Amino acid sequence: MRHFLNLSNAGADAIAAMLDDALTRKQARAGWPKGKVDADAPLSGRVLAMIFEKNSTRTRVSFDMAIRQLGGKSIVMEAGQMQLGRGETVADTARVLSGYVDAIMIRTDDHAKVEEMAHYASVPVINGLTDASHPCQIMADLLTIIESGKSLPGLKVAWLGDGNNVLASIVEAAGLMHFDVVAACPQGFQPEEEAITRASGRARVVADPREAVEGADIVVTDTWISMGQAQADAKLAAMMPYQVDAALMAHAKPDAKFLHCLPAHRGEEVTPDVIDGAQSLIWAEAENRLHAQKAVLRWCFGQIG
Ligand code: CP
Numbered sequence: 603m604r605h606f607l608n609l610s611n612a613g614a615d616a617i618a619a620m621l622d623d624a625l626t627r628k629q630a631r632a633g634w635p636k637g638k639v640d641a642d643a644p645l646s647g648r649v650l651a652m653i654f655e656k657n658s659t660r661t662r663v664s665f666d667m668a669i670r671q672l673g674g675k676s677i678v679m680e681a682g683q684m685q686l687g688r689g690e691t692v693a694d695t696a697r698v699l700s701g702y703v704d705a706i707m708i709r710t711d712d713h714a715k716v717e718e719m720a721h722y723a724s725v726p727v728i729n730g731l732t733d734a735s736h737p738c739q740i741m742a743d744l745l746t747i748i749e750s751g752k753s754l755p756g757l758k759v760a761w762l763g764d765g766n767n768v769l770a771s772i773v774e775a776a777g778l779m780h781f782d783v784v785a786a787c788p789q790g791f792q793p794e795e796e797a798i799t800r801a802s803g804r805a806r807v808v809a810d811p812r813e814a815v816e817g818a819d820i821v822v823t824d825t826w827i828s829m830g831q832a833q834a835d836a837k838l839a840a841m842m843p844y845q846v847d848a849a850l851m852a853h854a855k856p857d858a859k860f861l862h863c864l865p866a867h868r869g870e871e872v873t874p875d876v877i878d879g880a881q882s883l884i885w886a887e888a889e890n891r892l893h894a895q896k897a898v899l900r901w902c903f904g905q906i907g
């Protein structure tokens with residue numbers, strides 16, 4: 603059974619194969635209406651159930667369109683409207699859904715819940731974001747980087763701000779795909795040591811934002827307040843020196859690109875001139891959620907890797 607709970611579930615070779623597949627499929631259907639099914643309809647007859655315990659725009663719509671373009675169908679559920687929201691266990695939900703659908707995607711808070719879902723499900727389970735990681739996002743980010751003409755091995759990625767779930771998956775990708783991450787995070791908001799060790803020596807945390815960005819190929823940031831976190835003035839104040847503005851971007855390589863998983867808060871983690879400027883790849887990055895997730899779905903069903 604193939605579960606996609608973190609990038610390491612797939613491993614480097616399968617990730618590379620998924621990125622190749624995503625790019626090929628994206629190019630093959632360029633200009634087609636979004637709802638048209640890919641010529642080979644590889645997931646015809648398959649149904650994906652999606653469970654959301656947190657808000658989502660990109661993950662919800664891109665997974666829904668991904669399974670449709672592959673010839674399958676989806677069922678989208680808010681956890682609050684399920685019995686899960688009234689105390690039915692994750693384990694029981696997993697076993698019941700496994701009798702109805704062919705795969706389950708879940709967005710939740712505690713990463714232990716996706717692990718429990720995978721343990722009890724008899725169909726593939728996909729992590730659509732937890733407090734600990736966001737592997738589907740990073741598949742789209744890697745695809746966007748490659749599409750921009752850069753190759754992953756040896757790349758220098760700078761992260762600015764909160765040591766959060768998105769950073770944890772970037773760091774995991776660094777270890778697998780052999781690029782380097784320097785994360786500049788304020789005291790008290792650094793990533794867990796365990797997340798950094800997953801990069802097998804390819805990630806380090808610094809305090810100085812300029813040190814992180816110096817000579818970077820890719821500059822990445824994310825919201826300072828993730829879903830489920832309290833809006834705290836002290837945190838926003840601590841983050842302010844880590845805002846990505848034009849002066850900070852000037853320390854990166856001249857051809858450096860800017861990424862942000864979205865949703866963004868212009869004037870907080872990034873200034874409008876950077877996120878809406880020539881170096882920003884955010885719209886391609888958002889679209890690539892669709893193309894990357896099609897590959898993740900195909901990997902889950904044993905069609906890739
Ligand atoms: N980047 C991302 O996961 O966006 P959503 O929260 O809108 O799904």
Ligand code: NVA
Nearest residue numbers: 766824828829863864
């Ligand atoms: N770190 C953010 C990512 C949103 C896609 C969050 O968890 O809210």
